[in-house]
Amino acid sequence: MSIENAKKQAGYAAVDQNLDPSDRIIGVGSGSTIVYVVERLGQLNTKNDLICIPTSFQAKQLIVENSLRLGSVDEFTEIDIAFDGADEIDSNLNLIKGGGACLFQEKLVASCAKRFIVVADYRKNTGLLGKDWRNGVPIEVNPLAYKKVIKGLMEIGGKPALREAGASKAGPVVTDNGNFVIDCDFGEVPSNQVQSLDAKLHSLVGVLETGLFVGMAKKAYIGEEDGSLTISKKSSKL
Incomplete structure (x- = not known):
């Protein structure tokens, strides 16, 4: 089974099994797997009743392209359900997100949602943050403070390393909110240490948000290589 088929299977199943008839305000995350979530939302007979809240410019484009109604998080601070991807998932459904530099808006939407559902393919479900995702924890920072944050x-x-834009743009990556992203490698982070690490990062002046999503996801839908689907639920012990 191809990776794209695994993503599609996870995205479709997440919508079909979690979207309640009463749900109207839908958070839409970022990344390649979310393409299939939005595609499925766009196929529903009730699509005209839904208002979709994007986490990024990419998510906004997907919503519009699938003829769904567009809303914003400042209009709707209570979101019925949100769907998003992940760069890595541990055994307690803690996440690393922000590889696409949308971490602040992604966490804002997730925090407003009554239910937060993760969709991903098998490569992201490693059971331990930092195991296969070796780019480090993304951290969104105010540009004025990035050197101080790096020192901290x-x-x-x-x-830490300031994320550079690469060949397409000289200088650092600039987020949709006008901030910089620092990727910081802490090696493998055990599940019982993710929350304390997140707290340390937030204590640094200049840090707007981190790519550690601690205890936020209720379920994760993982499209497996063999065509099967794994559904992981949040543990009661974090």
């Missing part, structure tokens, strides 16, 4: 990250044992 080194002092707590991280290996």
